[in-house]
Amino acid sequence: MVSRGRTEFGKYRVLARLGRGGMGDVYLAVNMGPSGVSKLIVIKELREQLASMPEARSMFLDEARIATRLNHPNVAQTYEVVEDGDSLYLTMEYLEGQPLQNIIRGPKRAYVPVELQLQILADTLAALHYAHELTDYDGTPLAVVHRDVSPHNVFVTYEGVAKLVDFGIAKAANAKTVTETGVFKGKVRFSSPEQALGTDIDRRSDVFAAGAVLWEIITGEQMWKGMPDTKVLLELASGRIPGPRTVKPDVPEALDAVCCKALSFSPDDRYATANDFRDALLDYLRESDNATDPGLELRASMGAAFETERKEMRAIIDAEIRAVQEASSESMRKRRVPVLSVPPPPGSSASTGHALAHSAKPPPSSRKVVSIALLVCAVLATGIYSTFPSRTPRPAAQMASQAAVPPSPPASHPVHVRLSAQPPGARFTLDGTALATNPYEADVPSDTLVHRIAATADGFEPRELQVTFDRDVVLDVTLAASAAVATSAASHMNRPQSGAPQRPAPPSAQTSKSQRAIEEEDPYKK
Secondary structure, three states: OOOOOEEEEEOOOEEEEEEOOEEEEEEEEEEHHHOOOOOEEEEEOOOOHHOHHHHHHHHHHHHHHHHHOOOOOEEEOOEEEEOOOEEEEEEEEEEEEEEEEEHHHOHHHHHOOHHHHHHHHHHHHHHHHHOOEEOOOOOOEEEOOOOOHHHHEEEOOOOOOOEEEOOOOOOOOOOOOOOOOOOOOOOHHHHHHHHOOOOOOOHHHHHHHHHHHHHHHHHHHOOOOOOOHHHHHHHHHHHHOOOHHHHHOOOOOOHHHHHHHHHOOOOOHHHOOHHHHHHHHHHHHHHHHOOHHHHHHHHHHHHHHHHHHHHHHHHHHHHHHHHHHHHHHHHHHHHHHHOOOOOOOOOOOOHHHHHHHHHHOOOOHHHHHHHHHHHHOOOOOOOOOEEOOOOOOOOOHHHHHHHOOOOOOOOEHHHHEEEEEEEEOOEEEEOOOOOOOOOOEEEEEOOOOOOEEEEEEEOOOOOOEEEEOOOEEEEEEEEEHHHHHHHHHHHHHHOOOOOOOOOOOOOOOOHHHHHHHOOOOOOOOO
């Protein structure tokens, strides 16, 4: 279930609900200062249904402990953690730009040369190394591992700066919540073999994930394209990891060698640190170096590639801020001028003025909110998994003008239902009736009945959830591999591979009921 969203967080006024990031609902907000001074921020709030769960709050605070400690030019900044009653939220830096996935794939790739994409990855590796080297205040290493490095979580600003985002599932030595062995976190397609099978990981797992990002940069293709996640897991476990030249033979040999080393099956064969990986990339770039500043080049390339998107985004945000400013002015005016509680007589000028107040400033359209979500869905230091918007909050001025109108009797209204499940081939049933697609979206009549939604897929354990249609519903379900698949994968992992040492079988572990309840809505981000 998703709430309809909030309109404010203390001094911050919400402009739009962007979607979900891990366990949180994510909002774009503005801090309105005096004389029209305003600052945009991003807010990530622990979801309402998880706020009462001690383990969920602990996991959310684990993220906050890491994120607030990170201070690096290539890491998105987290400002503060706020606990307001039952509500728990982070405030974060707002970034104007695009996720790396929008640069390396599709028509925009032609605007940003591969050399600049490699520089973006080099800057990301600098951020990773900084996080890996982070220590506690007493100098104790925190052993941070990001665990979710991917093109979705590398953000490039229009000013030409790369930012690593989303430490929401990062692992650290001082975490209060214990991560259980065998519980997968991250994206299968950017996972190291040890991460995919739930065994112990360290910084070299992030090196592998960065190698997978490099693979996509230099080939222009998705790694493991067309394979279901179960097949990817088995390929990783057996060490069958394709090199870039298998899909694009003209990749330079030196660059192919750098990528293959980062993607080595054994952690001992990879670069020992993200900084070593970065040095290898920079050595390659120096061979094709020119006299221009790569930062300035990237800024120009981003400007040319996304000029239209940037203008549209700014226009949308400016309109939303003006609506907030007008609502604040109207609210102040109403405080100064008493409002009679007796309704004016029909046909009077007061009645006409009241009717005009309803139509003078319509609420921002849902299209604007969708545009904001699509344009900044990877802005966040949280990584947004879904861009499905809730109902747009009405401006305060309109809500104030309607306050004097007697409420209408409650009526049935349509609610929006969006379901998605991993793996992609999963199927849904609603109260025993098969649904046509995955993802599935529809508007249904509201009611208070308990409905059963089941998700199934070959080779995976089925899942069943209960929901009511009293408000909009968004469910992102990740199915766990069946015992047979896990056993097969483990046997492949234990089989000696050519050029790689024999690996021990991962210890078995059962995820607790509370852990499953927290993670069942955290999908693999595609």
